[in-house]
Amino acid sequence: TQLLEQSPQFLSIQEGENLTVYCNSSSVFSSLQWYRQEPGEGPVLLVTVVTGGEVKKLKRLTFQFGDARKDSSLHITAAQTGDTGLYLCAGAGGTSYGKLTFGQGTILTVHP
C-alpha cells in the first residue's frame, strides 16, 4: 500500500511569513499533484510535477519534486490571508495505477 505522509497537519502563521509543507513517501510516484481545497468544495489543482528534481513556480508558490520522486514540498513566500485553506498532495503512478494516493492534508491559516 502506498502512503503519503504530509506535514505539518496544521499551520497557523501571520501574513507576510514564509512556510513550507512537506509530502513524503517510501514509494516512488510517476507524478505528484498539489491541490488546494476550500471547505465544502472540490480540490483545485495547483500543479503537477513529473520529473525528479523538478521545481515549478506559481507566483509566490514554489513546488519541488524530490530527485527520487518519493517526496515533494510546497513553499509559500510572503503568505497572504487568501492563501488560507487545505493543501493536499497526491501521488499517481507506481502500484496505484490511475488512482491518486492523497496525503492527510495541511490546514493553513494565515492571520492578518
Next chain:
Amino acid sequence: DSGVTQTPKHLITATGQRVTLRCSPRSGDLSVYWYQQSLDQGLQFLIQYYNGEERAKGNILERFSAQQFPDLHSELNLSSLELGDSALYFCASSGTGTSGGRAVRDTQYFGPGTRLTVL
C-alpha cells in the same frame, strides 16, 4: 471551474435508503474516478472507470457500485445507507490513455462534490 460537474450538490436521506450520484467528466476525458472524503479518513479512492469499463477499485464497499455510460458520464450508487456513509463524494476526470493495456497516469480534475448526509 474544472469542467467536471456533479449532481446533486447536497443529498439528505435516511439509513437504509439508496441514492445515486452523477458525474459528467471534462469534455474529452475518458477516465472517471470516484473519491470519498470524510473528516477522519481524508480523501479515499473508491473506483475508476475508463471509457465505460471498470479499471481500478479502491476501498469501495460492496453496498456501493458505479458505472460509466457511453456518453462517458458516471453514476455512483450507494445502497443500504448507514450513518457512516455521510461524507463528501467527489468525482474526478482525466485524459488518461492506455499504454500496453495499462492506464497512463495523468492529472485529475475534481468536480465540486456531493455532500451526502444520512440521518
